[in-house]
Amino acid sequence: MSNLSNGLPPRTQSGNKSTKQKKTKKKKSFLRSFMKFVMFLLIIGILAAGGYTYYIYNQVEDVLDTGNNREVPQTELAESKPLTVLLLGTDYRPDHPTYLSDVIMVATLNPNTKSSTIVSLPRDTRLELDGYKPRKLNEYYPVFKAREKESGEVAEEQMKKMIGKYLNINIDYVTVINFQGFRDVVDNLGGVDVTVDKNMCYRDRADGTNINLTAGAKHLNGDQALDFVRYRKSNCRPKTDGSDDFDRNRRQNQVLHSLIDQMQSFNALTKFGAIIKSVDKNMTTDIESQQMKNIVQTYWNISKQNVKYNPVAGTWRSPYVYIDEQQLDEARQALQAELAKKANDNTVTSSNS
Numbered sequence: 001m002s003n004l005s006n007g008l009p010p011r012t013q014s015g016n017k018s019t020k021q022k023k024t025k026k027k028k029s030f031l032r033s034f035m036k037f038v039m040f041l042l043i044i045g046i047l048a049a050g051g052y053t054y055y056i057y058n059q060v061e062d063v064l065d066t067g068n069n070r071e072v073p074q075t076e077l078a079e080s081k082p083l084t085v086l087l088l089g090t091d092y093r094p095d096h097p098t099y100l101s102d103v104i105m106v107a108t109l110n111p112n113t114k115s116s117t118i119v120s121l122p123r124d125t126r127l128e129l130d131g132y133k134p135r136k137l138n139e140y141y142p143v144f145k146a147r148e149k150e151s152g153e154v155a156e157e158q159m160k161k162m163i164g165k166y167l168n169i170n171i172d173y174v175t176v177i178n179f180q181g182f183r184d185v186v187d188n189l190g191g192v193d194v195t196v197d198k199n200m201c202y203r204d205r206a207d208g209t210n211i212n213l214t215a216g217a218k219h220l221n222g223d224q225a226l227d228f229v230r231y232r233k234s235n236c237r238p239k240t241d242g243s244d245d246f247d248r249n250r251r252q253n254q255v256l257h258s259l260i261d262q263m264q265s266f267n268a269l270t271k272f273g274a275i276i277k278s279v280d281k282n283m284t285t286d287i288e289s290q291q292m293k294n295i296v297q298t299y300w301n302i303s304k305q306n307v308k309y310n311p312v313a314g315t316w317r318s319p320y321v322y323i324d325e326q327q328l329d330e331a332r333q334a335l336q337a338e339l340a341k342k343a344n345d346n347t348v349t350s351s352n353s
């Protein structure tokens with residue numbers, strides 16, 4: 001590995017050696033907005049530090065220890081070959097113990113062109129795939145978790161195989177994140193500024209949910225930002241208008257951009273260690289520590305214009321989303337094209353994330 005004079009601000013991943021397996025079994029929860037945010041932390045967020053990257057990297061280098069100390073051959077390091085990472089956000093909290101995957105995203109990283117393609121799949125996608133019982137896409141992970149002892153294979157590995165087969169791509173790594181990490185990141189950054197598009201009210205005593213937001217420009221803390229991106233329907237009186245996945249996607253983009261703006265402020269530099277550690281506590285990954293550091297070093301200066309975001313849409317017919325096959329094929333091709341890019345291929349597409 002080259003020396004760190006180029007500096008790089010840490011990205012996320014982690015878990016220390018003694019707790020990695022416990023973390024694998026102790027996934028908390030999360031959702032699309034944080035998933036995307038973490039993706040940017042992994043690939044783009046380092047840009048926020050600018051000339052302070054070396055300083056920040058050294059402050060949080062220990063957080064990049066993922067607990068997997070396998071030595072990675074030079075030919076397999078991020079600087080030497082394109083990588084594909086599966087990103088899962090599970091609906092798990094201590095007071096809501098379920099592993100439903102609210103977020104399913106696949107990201108390819110290409111060192112030749114310092115570019116990335118990210119594909120997201122709707123959580124309610126009806127997946128029909130040889131060798132798997134048809135069900136909602138977000139239900140597979142909890143099923144795999146429940147059958148780990150019986151199958152002898154960890155759920156994360158099974159998810160890599162299944163999603164890889166579905167998208168016709170080999171997946172190198174998997175990362176799982178939860179809701180609490182999102183809250184902590186927002187709070188550590190001092191909150192986010194967004195425009196709440198509608199009044200939102202929803203209460204659930206079972207898990208403590210109490211969404212109560214009014215329309216307009218707002219500065220939200222971690223809990224409120226999570227409510228903002230999670231909101232689907234109302235059970236209050238008077239009832240507030242509901243939201244579909246498209247509304248939620250627009251809101252997660254708002255939060256993402258606000259978070260990036262916050263990270264690019266000078267004040268964020270002093271908080272970067274706490275930000276990374278908050279992600280660390282709420283994430284598990286099978287990325288080797290050596291590889292994690294190499295990913296950060298390789299992509300610390302990636303441009304937003306070199307990140308292409310491909311959300312795959314479909315048609316909602318309760319209780320499923322039926323994927324648009326043309327969009328799915330285009331997403332598969334985009335991932336494969338990203339992996340195949342050469343150093344002289346400067347064709348990039350601005351991220352719409």
